[in-house]
Amino acid sequence: MEKDPALISKKVEEFLQVFKKGEEFTQELLKENEKLRYRIAQLEEMTKFTDREGSFRSHSLEERIKFLEDENRQLIDRYHVVEEENKDFANRYIEVEAENNNLANLYVASYQLHSTLDFSECLKIILEIVMNLIGAEEFSIMMLDEKTNELTIVAQEGMGPEARASIKLGAGIIGSAAKAGESFYRTGDPKDLKGVDYLHPLVVIPLKIKEHVIGVIVIYKLLVQKEAFTPVDYELFTMLAGHAATALFSSKLYSQSERKLTTIQSFLDLLKDK
């Protein structure tokens, strides 16, 4: 049986077509396969990278926590140091305030003492200082008469009539303190008084120009609100011992010279008239 060559050729042609399509399809499959492989490789690489980054991140966070903990510890230590410094500054501030108060008292007292050449005004200022700045209720200023060697009250505050107007130099606590030129402070509680004893004062301050005693300040009783002497009181006593003495002495000299000047002027006027 002989076949038609044209039919055979057509069949071959068809087969070749099918085969070509098969080849094309196979080519496409291979390409697709290649693409998928590449994608798999990419994904594998990405997965690897992500794991590594995660590891890096975890490691980095641990370090960061450690760093922050160290920083926190350092800050706590620094806070304690600053807290201590702060306490120290607060204490120093209180000390400076107290010192400021003391200096203000001393400045005002010395300023006032030297603000006048009038003897009675000078006495008044000393009384003000002893009462207002020290807080004394009963006290006196006694001046030494070098001719009679007697200390006589020239100004006083709050003292009763039983107080002695004058005391011999060297007699009793007051006279002895004046003679020795040494301040006297009664020991014990200054508020522990059974009535005021004018023979046993709380404080005797000799008023001295260099080593020369010209009088004394005697304190017998403190104000009810004054519990005890403070450091500034002793500073004020020291200041009064020197400055009150020179202020009283110079104002007394000034008053005497003023009187002498008036007398001389009167004589001169009389001589002119003649």
Next chain:
Amino acid sequence: MPEHNFLVVEDSPTMRQLISFALKRIPGSKIVEANDGIDALKKLSTHKFDMILTDINMPIMDGLKLVSMVRNDPAHKAIPIIIITTEGADEDRKRGLALGANAYVPKPIQTADLLSIVNQILGNK
């Protein structure tokens, strides 16, 4: 800076100077001084004050009379008053506060304590 006008009423120049010295530490402070109650009333009629600081024992007119007069004067009754005095007994304090004083400070004064009271009344702290 707010201005604070103080009237310091004291017969003692030493205390006047010491109180003024302390008040000058308050920023914006302006201080007028008076020797007694009458002098203070004269100054009250010509100046405007934010606070009066007065002693009790003074000649001509004492501090308690001044407090009483200021508190009964509609023009000045709102001015805060601080009494600074040697009279430290409790009954003296009560009498001063009963008359209308805002604070009672016994002498001898501590500058820091006085400034603390002044600032508290002025509302600076």
